[in-house]
Amino acid sequence: MCGINGFTFANEQLIRRMNKEIRHRGPDDEGIYVDKNISLGNQRLAIIDLSPKGHMPMVDDLRRFVITFNGEIYNFQELRTGLEKRGYRFRSGSDSEVILKLFGEYGEKAFVKLNGMFALAIWDKQEKKLVMVRDRVGIKPLYYTIHRRQLLFSSEIKAFMVHGLNDSLEKNHIDLYMLLGYVPAPYTVYSNIFKVLPGEMVVWKAGKLIKRMFWELPNSEARLTDKARAKEQLFLKTEAAVKRQLVSDRPLGIFLSGGIDSTTVLALATKIRGEPLDTFTIGFSEVAEAEKFNADFELAKKSAHYYGSSHHAFMLSPKQALNDFRELVAKMDEPIANPTHIPTFALARETAKYVTVLLGGDGGDELFYGYDRYFHSWLMDIYRRLPSWLGEGKLEIVVSWLSRDKSLIRRELRAKSNAEKYLLLMGRNQAELKKIYKIEVGGVDKLLSELRGFRDKGEFHQLLPKIDFSHWLPEESLMRSDKMTMLHSLEQRVPLLDNTLIDLASQIPFQWKVGWRLRKKILRETFAGILPTFIVQQPKRGFFSPGAKWLRDKHWQKFLKEIFSRQIVKALGLFDHKGLQRVVGDHLSGKRYNNDLIWSAFFLHSWYANHT
Structure with a gap:
């Protein structure tokens, strides 16, 4: 795991300054490569092959290709x-060298062969071409911008600022943030800074950008008909994925949330x-209501005892949470309006005192449908199929199954575009x-309609x-995990997002x-034999924080x-100050629950105050 930087001109001082900005991502080793048309940087957190042979940027034997790489490749062996069968010889045990030689052999077709998490850049000295790639799920972040007709890229936006970049905030992108709580790729809150999409390859050559996908999420057209066979494959492939991700030359542990995903990872590990x-x-x-917020905390302790783990449990007070929030918001590249950043940051800080690698259960909800919104949208589509002669009665059928206001359900049913439906459900x-x-919902709808998934039919x-x-998984959930753990030089791995599991789940x-009562039904059925009953039968609650309660703390x-x-508020210039005070007052008095809205504005203003 590392942090990577680069730009398309030669300047040793600037690349070293960029490296310094992201040193927390890789404090074990610093590396640079500077040539006539390129500067590449790397801050290495050594996990596989701790020797100096894994130093980056790494140059191939013919001195044509140079790589700077962040991540882990689990099928590198x-x-x-x-490659050895094709005559290649290796001088290190690192996965970086494997990628470099794989690219030499297969060119741009190499990336689809990688099973892992990665953000990387390869400079082709002969073609004077820079190739940037982000893994198929978006586990690792990668940003780029064009500044003074040159390309800059980095694992974190803050590294761009050493170039004197002073990009303005983009109002349409902040509209996205205020509605969703995050900014989906390729956008950022800035006008001219972008994210590489998950599964995308961005090529810079002769002053031009060329973008194309090297991988797309398979269509969710069900092809499996034998459920027993599907469960057998799910068990074997999940076990194999966990085994691949247990390989580490540094101490390793597991983040245990108390849910079925992380507990399955623990059981198999x-x-x-x-x-x-x-x-x-x-x-x-x-x-x-500490008992409510600590329910999963207690389940995690029970699970750890069940498997005989050496368990480390930490507690977070409101005062410490505020101190952590002040620290993390000053270091974030963009605001993400989710207070679970705070316990994630605190947990990473404490965990890093014991291990360098952490396995988690991220991705299980998205692959095996753990969120209630999937059940909700399914019922809404069933409603749309019901005959019109049922009249108001058919709406009552849906309302009886959903804890949602009838007027909002009516609005969802009237929604035409996928973007409009998504904003009503998630926004x-x-x-x-x-x-x-002052929100421009029409502009947001247009931006979303151009993105993956939103433009699809069905x-x-x-x-x-x-x-x-x-979108949600890479730019909210995984982005949060990456930024909060890497601030403490801690690598988090996500076995449930292994290539083979994504293909199977689709x-x-x-x-x-x-299911009608429980989500992730097939996951529960598959692993019931190795999980305690109190986990298998536990409804999903999710990893969340008492953000609404903290706001009432003095x-x-x-x-x-x-x-x-x-x-x-005036400096940011986007909000009505009196209206904001009124919304906050209504929430604190208990008149109206505005927690999500307040946290969105709070994160944005806190972030802005630290970055201007």
């Missing part, structure tokens, strides 16, 4: 064996290793948002998981995943008042 592993979890102290309360912020309940997988019928209220001061 298999790929290496294939314990089975494979044949010995107890270190597990880590976090809970909340000094908060009202912030637009009526409340308009009281504090019933919405089939498209929604693809939209989540393409062939599993919707009804095998979504320390947080003082900071909230400071961030929402007239001076900061």
Whole structure:
């Protein structure tokens, strides 16, 4: 795991300064490569082959290709064996060298062969061409911009600022953020800084950008008909994925949330290793309804005891949470309006004292449909199929199954585009948002309609998981995990997002995943034999934080008042100060629940105050 930087001209001082900005991503080693038309940088967190032979940027034997690479390739041994049969010889045990030689052999067709998480750039000295690639899921981030007619790229936006880049905020992109809580790729909150899409290859040659996908998420057309066979394959492929990701030359542990995904990873890892592993979890102290917020914390402790793990449990107080928030928001490239950043940051800080590599259960909800919104959208599509002569009665059938306001359901049913449906299902309360912020929903709808998943045809309940997988998962969930763990030089791996599991999950019928009472039905059935009953039968709650309670804490209220001061609100220039004060007051008094909306504005203003 590393941090990578680069630009398309020669300047040793600037590339070293870029490296310094992202040193936390790889404090073990610094490397640069500077030639006439290129500067590449790397900050290495050594995980596989700790020797100096894994130093990057790495140059191939013919001195034509140079790579700077962030990530882990879990099938690199298999790929290496294939290359050795073709006559290649290796001087290190690193996966970086495998990618370099694979590219030399297969060119741009090499990337689809990689099973892992990665963001990388390869300079072709002969063609004077730079190739940038992000893994098929988007586990690792990669940004780029064009500045003074030259291309810059980095693992983190902050590294661009050493070039004197002063890009303006883009209002349409902030509209996206205020509605969704994050900015989907390829956009960022800036006008001229972009994210490489998951599964995308971006090529810079002769001053021009060429973009193309090297991988697309398979269509969710069910092809499996034998459920017993599907469960057998799911068990074997998940076990193999966990085994691949247990390979590390540094100490390794597991983030245990108390849910079925991370507990499945723990169960399989314990089975494979044949010995107890270190597990880590976090809970909340000094908060009202602590029992509710710590339910999964307690389940994690029970699971750790069940598997004999060496368990490390940490508690987070409101005051410490505020201190952590102040620190992390100052270091974030963009605002992401989710207070679970805070416990993730705190857990990473404590975990890094014991291990360097952490396995988690990310991706299980998106692949096996753990969110209630998948059930919701399925029922809505069933409604649309019902005959019109049923009249109002058919709406009552749907309402009885959904804990959702009838008027909002009516609006969802009237929605025409996939983007409009998604915003009504996932977005912030637009009526409340308009009281504090001038939102252009039509512009957001247009931006979303151009993105993957939104432009596809079909019933919405089939498209929604693809939209989540393409946008929510990489740019909210995985981005949060990457940024919060790498701030503490901690590598997080996600076995459930192995290539083989993504391919298998795309062939599993919707009804095998979504049950009437419990979600991720096939996952529960498959691993029931190795999981404790209290995990198999536990409904999903998700890893969340008492953000709404924290806002009522005296320390947080003082900071909230400071961030929402007239001076900061006016400086950002996007919000109505009086309206904002009213929305916050309604929430704190209990008159109206505005937690998501307040956190969106709070993160944005806090981030802005630290980055201007």
